[in-house]
Amino acid sequence: xxxxxxxxxxxxxxxxxxxxxxxxxxxxxxxxxxxxxxxxxxxxxxxxxxxxxxxxxxxxxxxxxxxxxxxxxxxxxxxxxxxxxxxxxxxxxxxxxxxxxxxxxxxxxxxxxxxxxxxxxxxxxxxxxxxxxxxxxxxxxxxxxxxxxxxxxxxxxxxxxxxxxxxxxxxxxxxxxxxxxxxxxxxxxxxxxx
Ligand SMILES: C[S@@+](CC[C@H](N)C(=O)[O-])C[C@H]1O[C@@H](n2cnc3c(N)ncnc32)[C@H](O)[C@@H]1O
Numbered sequence: 133x134x135x136x137x138x139x140x141x142x143x144x145x146x147x148x149x150x151x152x153x154x155x156x157x158x159x160x161x162x163x164x165x166x167x168x169x170x171x172x173x174x175x176x177x178x179x180x181x182x183x184x185x186x187x188x189x190x191x192x193x194x195x196x197x198x199x200x201x202x203x204x205x206x207x208x209x210x211x212x213x214x215x216x217x218x219x220x221x222x223x224x225x226x227x228x229x230x231x232x233x234x235x236x237x238x239x240x241x242x243x244x245x246x247x248x249x250x251x252x253x254x255x256x257x258x259x260x261x262x263x264x265x266x267x268x269x270x271x272x273x274x275x276x277x278x279x280x281x282x283x284x285x286x287x288x289x290x291x292x293x294x295x296x297x298x299x300x301x302x303x304x305x306x307x308x309x310x311x312x313x314x315x316x317x318x319x320x321x322x323x324x325x326x
Contacts, residue, residue, distance in 0.1 A: 137171040139260070140287060147316050148172065151283055152179050152256045160253030160279040161186045165242060165270040166260035166287075168216050170223040176258070177232040187235035188251055190242065193220045197241065202264035203296035211262055211294065242269040253279045260287040264296025271304040282324045289320035 137145045152162060162180060167173045167189035177187050195217030203211075220239050227234045238249055242261060254277045259270045267286060278284065286301050288294040301320060305311065312323040 135171070135175060137175070139168060140172055141317055144287070144317050144319050145172065145175065147319060147321075148258060148285055149175055149179060151285060151321060152176055152258075155256035155283055156180075156183055156185070158255035158279050158281045158283075160255035160277075160282060161188055161251035163187075163250065163254050163257040163274065164189045164260065165257070165274070166262070166266065167191045167223065167237075168260075169218050170226050172258060172260070173223070173235060174226060174230055174232060176256075177227060177230075177235060181232065185255065186251065187233075188238070189223075189235050190238045190240070190245065190249075191218075191220075191223075192241050193218060193223075193239045196262060197265065200264050200296065202299045203294065205293055205295050207293035208295070216262075242266055242273065245269070245273045247273060247277060250274065250277050253277060253282075255279050255282045257282070257284045258287070259284065262288060262294050262297065264300045267297050267300035268303065271300065275304075278324045280324060284322040284324070286320050286322070288318050290315055291318040 162176050164173050173189045180187055195214040198213050257274050261267050288297040289301055312325050314321045
């Protein structure tokens with residue numbers, strides 16, 4: 133089911149959910165770094181309803197951090213420090229209202245996360261942090277946790293308003309030439325096939 137999603141296009145949402153469903157057979161849990169109000173998180177929780185996998189979602193709950201030079205773009209003017217702020221309690225209440233299992237919800241900056249804040253193994257990870265540092269820090273912390281045949285999807289990889297996302301992903305991919313990548317609208321899908 134695709135519900136209303138303010139942050140991700142309908143086509144992208146369909147692609148994310150299709151991919152997540154395919155990861156139900158991969159060992160490990162689902163992770164979303166940058167959940168905001170939880171629009172995509174609710175749909176991922178729905179995908180997981182009859183499985184024994186858990187959903188883990190992360191956000192500063194203080195909105196976006198400071199931009200870095202890698203993020204500079206005239207089109208990206210509206211993305212400012214503190215934008216997209218929501219409370220952790222509001223997000224939790226949305227799951228309760230929807231009658232869905234409440235995920236593990238962690239508040240904090242991605243730069244402060246350690247592998248202990250993450251599940252043992254990750255089958256599917258959605259990264260949606262908008263900025264260079266956020267994507268770089270997210271990829272760094274999930275790296276060792278990704279299961280074989282798991283998938284990482286990064287939003288805004290091809291969004292000219294948020295150029296830091298592509299820079300961070302490209303740097304991370306540099307020493308991983310065997311990983312299979314595909315793009316769809318602004319998304320990049322990275323399959324962990326080695
Ligand atoms: C575009 S929104 C996420 C939208 C959400 N994935 C969805 O599908 O509805 C980006 C979120 O990432 C969070 N964020 C960005 N950089 C972060 C960082 N470095 N640490 C923690 N949270 C961060 C922001 O607070 C914001 O809520």
